Amino acid sequence: MPGLDFTLPHWLYWIGLIVFPIVAMSLGRRPKPTERLYSVPLAYMIWITGGIIGLHRLYLRNLWGLLFIPVFLFILIANSQQQDARSLQSDATNQLRMAERVITREEERVTGAEADLPGLRAELETTEEGSFARRSVERRIERAEQGIESGRQKLEQAREEAELARPLVDAATRDRTWWAAAAKYAFYLIVALLVIDAFLLPMLVRRANERLPRGTEVDEFERTAAAAAAATGEARRxxxxxxxxxxxxxxxxxxxxxxxxxxxxxxxxxxxxxxxxxxxxxxxxxxxxxxxxxxxxxxxxxxxxxxxxxxxxxxxxxxxxxxxxxxxxxxxxxxxxxxxxxxxxxxxxxxxxxxxxxPSGNAVVSDWARGQVGFGEALANWNLGQWTDPNIRWxxxxxxxxxxxxxxxxxxxxxxxxxxxxxxxxxxxxxxxxxxxxx
Structure with missing residues (x-):
């Protein structure tokens, strides 16, 4: 699947909190149409926001919108399987890497100990029986033999773990690649369907409006509100x-x-x-x-x-x-x-x-808030750079x-x-x- 690498800019966040409500309020105060019809702008908005699951066609009561849902569910399943395969691949790769490190380390240790062992035995022959030097060499030989035996056991265990981990890594890699490709092509299918519907939406809206009965249609909410007002004898304030x-x-x-x-x-x-x-x-x-x-x-x-x-x-x-x-x-x-x-x-x-x-850099307003400069001095030193300079984050x-x-x-x-x-x-x-x- 292609990735999304978008981080909302701070300025866009704050501007959006101001501009969007103003636009929405102006649209909400427009006079309502006398006849309820499907809207092309609304259909395109749903196409942008929910088209990936076919909501734009379901909005127009077109059953072809159900075609999007199984494809979208397959993408979710494929991504889930891909994540599971990635976890297995990561675990098996770590196991293989640890086993290879043990093999590299222990092979070096065993080889070095085996190379030193003949010299230690020759040194043992030159020492006097019962002397301190002889006992020291005997302990060194014993430690070397124990190290060789322990190293061989670790090598055998690490080689077994490596043999077990390699097929797991290969299998997990194959599964991850397959599910990633499946999710990608399923997504491309949805994109193709969306591109087609982008051209078809005006025609779909026109056909949906032609199927509507003529006259004003009062929705369920308005009927309920009218019935409640009639029952209480009070109009909604x-x-x-x-x-x-x-x-x-x-x-x-x-x-x-x-x-x-x-x-x-x-x-x-x-x-x-x-x-x-x-x-x-x-x-x-x-x-x-x-x-x-x-x-x-x-x-x-x-x-x-x-x-x-x-x-x-x-x-x-x-x-x-x-x-x-x-x-x-x-x-x-x-x-x-x-x-x-x-x-x-x-x-x-x-x-x-x-x-x-x-305090953040050379922010004048921060200096004023801390009392380091007066209001007049802060106002005199204020300029556009206080907003645009990336080194100033007040x-x-x-x-x-x-x-x-x-x-x-x-x-x-x-x-x-x-x-x-x-x-x-x-x-x-x-x-x-x-x-x-x-x-």
Whole structure:
């Protein structure tokens, strides 16, 4: 199988977290078509992301998409067998290498001992019976004979192990080569099918649309929502109806913005799975990139969850209260909220300043964060080289192989804590207004 050797650039990671939600939000706010039809752009997107298992044809309800699945499963099986063969080959090769080393070492030792033995025996003849010198030579002869015997035993054992290991190495090498070739040609088959479908997709989409019944088709989710609204007598309330001031609108925007990061995670983990199990090339950045992203998402979405009352809570006594009494309860508990939110903001600020204060080369911002230069001097010495010079890597970076800068994430934590404090202020003002109006 061909390998994948792609490492996500740091700049592309951060730009993707900003650009993708903006594009997704603009597409999500387009007016919905009056008639539901299959989409050529969506078909191509599925072709790119899931075409390797035929999802683009299954999206169009074309049963030829089932042809991709067994080929893809064969690739997974072939890669698994290839990995097993590689493990066996590695073990057998190590066994053979160790046996060959023993043979080389012991042959030299046995040969040297056998060459020295006649001289020792001649020396023994020249010594006086019962003398210290004679006893010393006898011990040397005894050790030489024992070494020769032990060396011959080790040689015999090592030669047996080498004879057993050689066919294992050959068999494992043949199996690994065969499964690697099988996986490669199966992958080439899928690539050929994908190339063909790349040209056929517009026609396939047109035929799929021709098979659809005319008229607007309401999906199951909309039918369920409409039935629930009819049963309760209440229409589903839009989140935008909750926005009463600029803070609420900011929380709604940030919540919607980071919600699209979950879509990025789908694409990234899909790439990681395909890279790992199809191309045998696991990434060194996918997992770290996503858990950093989800940490930022968790904090940024806090204000949105507070606005929409999506936080988990036990409200057995709170839920039945009228609006005015709820406002009094919220005012009382807001003391604890602001203690928590203020502590969170102060802690995140400390983390963020510590992150950029890590000394890295000639970074002006790091010198400023450590108090070595003033803000005016740092601003005067700031230039484009602070961003582009590879010798300047200011701020904290991760300890993993990807070495992504961590200071942007720490500052996003500050933004999330600040949004939460602002949303608390908005909630506090609403409660005061509710009590004053007697609602």
């Amino acid at each position: 839009d989140d935008r109806d909750l926005a009463e001031n600029w803070i609420d609108r900011l929380s709604l925007f940030c919540g919607e913005f980071v919600s699209y990061w979950a879509v990025i995670a789908v694409f990234v983990y899909y790439y990681e799975v395909i890279s790992r199990y199809v191309f045998n090339s696991p990434t060194n950045w996918a997992h770290e990139a996503m858990y950093l992203m989800f940490g930022m998402q968790y904090l940024i979405a806090g204000s949105y969850a507070m606005l929409t009352e999506s936080h988990v809570r036990v409200d057995v006594f709170y839920a039945p209260l009228p609006r005015k009494k709820k406002a009094w309860v919220d005012l009382f508990t807001s003391v604890f909220f602001f203690i928590f939110a203020g502590t969170l903001l102060f802690t995140c600020w400390t983390f963020a300043m510590d992150a950029i204060a890590v 701020g904290e970076i991760s300890f993993n192989e990807w070495e992504v800068p961590l200071w942007p994430m720490k500052w996003v934590m500050v933004m999330g804590a600040a949004l939460l404090v602002l949303q608390g202020v908005s909630k506090f003002a609403k409660d005061i207004r509710a009590i004053a109006r007697g609602e």
